[in-house]
Amino acid sequence: DETATSKTGDVPDTQMLRSLVLAACLATTATATAPRPALLRLRGGGGAAKAGGGEGQPKTGKLWVASTFSRDHIRFMSELLHYLGAYAGPRALAPSTIESVMMTMNSVNTCPYCSGLHDELGRMAQAKVDKKQPEVAYATTFAEEAGRGAKVRAAYATLVGAVGEGKALSARALCWALLWGKTTGNSINDVRGKLLAPRRWLELTPFDLLLFLYYGPLFLVIGLVNAVLAKAPQVPAWVSAGLGVVLWVPQAVHLLFAGLISLALRLLASPVVGLSL
Helix, strand or coil: CHHHHHHHHHHHHHHHHHHHHHHHHHHHHHHHHCCCCCCEECCCCCCCCCCCCCCCCCCCCCCCCHHHHHHHHHHHHHCHHHHHHCCCCCCCCCHHHHHHHHHHHCCCCCCHHHHHHHHHHHHHCCCCCCCCCHHHHHHHHHHHHCCCCHHHHHHHHHHHHHHCHHHHHHHHHHHHHHHHHHHHHHHHHHHHHHHHCHHHHHHCCHHHHHHHHHHHHHHHHHHHHHHHHCCCCCCCHHHHHHHHHHHHHHHHHHHHHHHHHHHHHHHHHHHHHCEEC
């Protein structure tokens, strides 16, 4: 009887041991298969996260928010030399092509500052937007998708095949530059609207105020430049290219500083949220 009792008493212990082992195996499997936050996720997604841990970065909207501002400014900073190369050097594009790309980009989430600047520069360069032109076709997709996702990558591959990698890099940099310009211009106007309407003051955030203080003076100058360009005649291609280089300088200074600050902040936060660029 004692032996039988001992054997019977062993059954719950054995079952408990088996249950614990099974639970441990299931927990290990779940941990291994669960999506982990990537410390370095360098490619942007096309919207909401896809099932199975696919690309999941939000698209840049009409206005900046702190997360897209810091993420995209790192990208803008990385494109600065290619942006300059669109105007000068072996990868330079024709001024009419440059302005066709810029006007196409500004057709989505249109910014009045960008319209004033590039409509005039386009007139001066005698630009006519041809939707079948490879650079314009790429800019159309880029504008619709805010520069991220599989459609943009496929369009870029097509562009490389049509014009070569060097000029494709220049066209892509122009698209990033206009994405910066129109999103920043629209954001400045939004903050200005809040400041001028006392009933909206409670909507203002510290990010809004920092953005306005940092970029407000630059876009005020852009507005003044637009007024001057409205009276300018058509010019030769080399003059248009020279204007592009001159306008690149203040943009580069602002983008470099904001990009470095954004990179530092995102690196500090990366152990917690990852580094998505």
